[in-house]
Every structure is written in C-alpha cells, then in structure tokens.
Amino acid sequence: MGTMPLEFQPVAEAIERDGWCVCDDLFDPALIEALADECRELDALSRLKPAAVGRGGRRRLAAAVRSDRTHWLDDTFSEAQTAFLARMLSLRDALNRRLLLGLHELEAHYAVYPAGAYYDRHRDRFRDDDARVLSTVLYLNRDWSEADAGHLRLYLPDGTHHDVLPQTGRLALFLSADFDHEVLAPTRPRMSIAGWFRQRDFGVT
Numbered sequence: 001m002g003t004m005p006l007e008f009q010p011v012a013e014a015i016e017r018d019g020w021c022v023c024d025d026l027f028d029p030a031l032i033e034a035l036a037d038e039c040r041e042l043d044a045l046s047r048l049k050p051a052a053v054g055r056g057g058r059r060r061l062a063a064a065v066r067s068d069r070t071h072w073l074d075d076t077f078s079e080a081q082t083a084f085l086a087r088m089l090s091l092r093d094a095l096n097r098r099l100l101l102g103l104h105e106l107e108a109h110y111a112v113y114p115a116g117a118y119y120d121r122h123r124d125r126f127r128d129d130d131a132r133v134l135s136t137v138l139y140l141n142r143d144w145s146e147a148d149a150g151h152l153r154l155y156l157p158d159g160t161h162h163d164v165l166p167q168t169g170r171l172a173l174f175l176s177a178d179f180d181h182e183v184l185a186p187t188r189p190r191m192s193i194a195g196w197f198r199q200r201d202f203g204v205t
C-alpha cells in the first residue's frame with residue numbers, strides 16, 4: 001500500500017462512506033481557466049454538438065431528455081486536457097488504493113448548457129453496459145451564483161436531494177450505478193467537463 005496524496009484522502013473517505021462527494025480546490029485555478037477558455041473556443045467553432053443518450057444501437061439524439069452540447073476529449077489532447085487527465089488519473093490511483101472500485105479508463109466530454117437547457121433525471125450507468133463506475137463533473141464557471149441556477153441535483157438514498165452549484169473548480173463525484181441526478185436549467189451558459197471512470201472491459205461473451 002503506497003501513501004495517498006493528502007488532498008485525495010477526504011475524497012476517498014466520502015465516497016467510501018456516502019458514495020458521493022463534492023470537492024473544491026483539487027485543481028489549479030489556472031488550469032480551470034485554460035479549460036474554460038478552450039471549451040468556449042471549441043463552442044465558438046461549433047465543435048460541440050447536440051448531446052445523445054444511450055450507446056451502440058440505442059444511441060439517439062435526445063433533445064427532449066437533455067439539451068446540452070458536448071465535445072468528447074478523444075482526439076489530440078491539448079496541453080490543458082493533458083493536465084486535466086493527469087490530475088484525474090492521480091485521483092483514480094488514489095481511489096483505487098483505498099476503495100475496491102477497479103477504476104481504469106476515463107471517458108470525458110466538455111459540455112455547455114445554454115440558458116434554459118437541462119438534463120432530465122437519469123442514471124449514468126447504461127442498462128446494457130456496466131463499465132461506468134464513477135461519474136465525475138468538473139465545473140468551469142467563474143463567478144457563478146445561486147441566481148445563475150443550473151444546479152446538479154443529486155438524489156440521495158434517504159429520499160432527499162442535494163443541489164450542487166456548478167461553481168468554477170468544483171468537482172462532483174458519485175457512483176454511476178447508484179445515483180439518480182439531473183441538471184437544472186441555468187440562466188446563462190454553463191460549462192463543465194463530465195467524465196466517467198470505467199472498469200476494465202473483460203469482454204462480455
């Protein structure tokens with residue numbers, strides 16, 4: 001057992017205890033700014049596309065369910081994306097050391113929710129694919145206030161919910177199989193990187 005970087009310890013504890021966690025200050029503010037700039041630039045170049053739901057044969061455009069625009073981090077990684085991924089992978093390693101989640105790959109996309117956009121209540125693990133283990137959302141919105149809305153609403157097992165303000169640098173984490181959640185409509189464009197740590201694909205036969 002190696003030692004865990006101190007800043008990841010409370011994250012691992014919260015996920016072990018509650019299955020979810022919201023943390024600020026895990027990312028360098030300069031990196032958050034660079035990611036926000038890149039997201040804005042890609043969106044200006046129309047590189048973000050109306051989001052889909054489901055996968056494989058079930059994958060379909062879903063304007064009735066969600067109305068965000070997304071861009072997958074899956075081609076050449078920019079400097080900012082590389083730094084983001086490196087940080088996420090050290091978080092992964094720390095979580096794997098403490099929790100038996102078997103986190104392996106990260107799939108991630110930029111998302112922009114224009115004013116009034118939303119994502120209905122849903123769960124992130126697909127019906128036909130249990131690869132997604134831990135959902136992650138990093139918010140990129142400077143000076144976001146309650147009046148800007150656009151909360152992530154996380155439905156808790158005790159029947160209550162917890163609303164997360166998508167404030168810059170904040171990271172929300174929750175077990176993909178266990179938590180219903182939704183995105184409430186913001187009053188101005190809301191930017192994030194949504195990601196999913198997947199377990200190793202053993203090849204279903």
Ligand SMILES: O=C(O)CCC(=O)C(=O)O
Pocket residue numbers: 111119124137151152181182183192194
């Ligand atoms: O942006 C958020 O707060 C959550 C997004 C989400 O639920 C998703 O992309 O599956």
Ligand SMILES: [Fe+2]
Pocket residue numbers: 122123124135181
């Ligand atoms: Fe989700």
